[in-house]
Amino acid sequence: MLLVDNKPIDAAFLQQYPAGSIQRKALEIMQKSEETLRYGSLDELKFELELRNAIVKAAEDLSRSGLRFAVFSKSYANPDYWTRRSDGGFLLKTGVKASDAIRDIFKNGRLYGTECATAMPIVYFKALLDVFGDEAFNKMFSTIYLMNWRYLPAELSMTGRMQKTKTYLPGDRRYITNPDVDPQTPEWQGENVIDLGNGRYYGHGMGRRTIDEIVRALNQNRFAGARREAYLLDTVGRPDFRRLFREYQRSRTQQVAYRWVS
16 A cells, blocks of 8 residues: 555556556555555655666666676776776776766676676666766765675665565565575576566676576576575565655755855
8 A cells, every 4th residue: 555645645646657657567566565655745756756767777778788797706897987896896986976987887888797786786876876967976976886785875775685575666676596506606696686667677697587587597507406496585675765865855955055056
């Protein structure tokens, strides 16, 4: 059940999003959910819908970017924007705008190679850039370290904490685990994916596939005699939409104040 200011939303609100759009799909799932999903205002709900749409678009775009799969020990990045560290992570170079560096991954993906645990934050950073705009994004992220969930800034740290839910939405991060992975190929121990809202999921190194297709690929990389198949966990990783909404409001207020003073 979906409640805004403790009331069901008006049917007209649903109609403002085209049928088949990510926003419309998310709303329809929210309304049918067994859980009670609460929002303080329509603006807060609209923000989450916009960000979810941006996450899906960023995932689609990253799948077409040419970004290669590489284990951390063999990762690489465009040295014009990033410094590769000894652990395989990428540190934003001093004097480089975060917005330019993130866009370069999507523009020149062939110059980058990394694991799926790094691809997920890249998707989130690009979605935030598209929603917040360059000015606010660069203020929020004066430095970025791309690797895995341990190095995420506070604004995105929640995406690394998988939580139980009964409501799965476009833009959610899911995980398919491979419990009997071949120890010779630990990179196949599981796959982080973004729900694209159309029955397909984006996983770096896998592309856009169904869960069944990803499970079959993981099953081909188990040790001899393995009995357990790969499977989709019933948890999700999500940004802290409420916190990000407050930051979005603050950034818009600051921009308006700056223009008025100027």
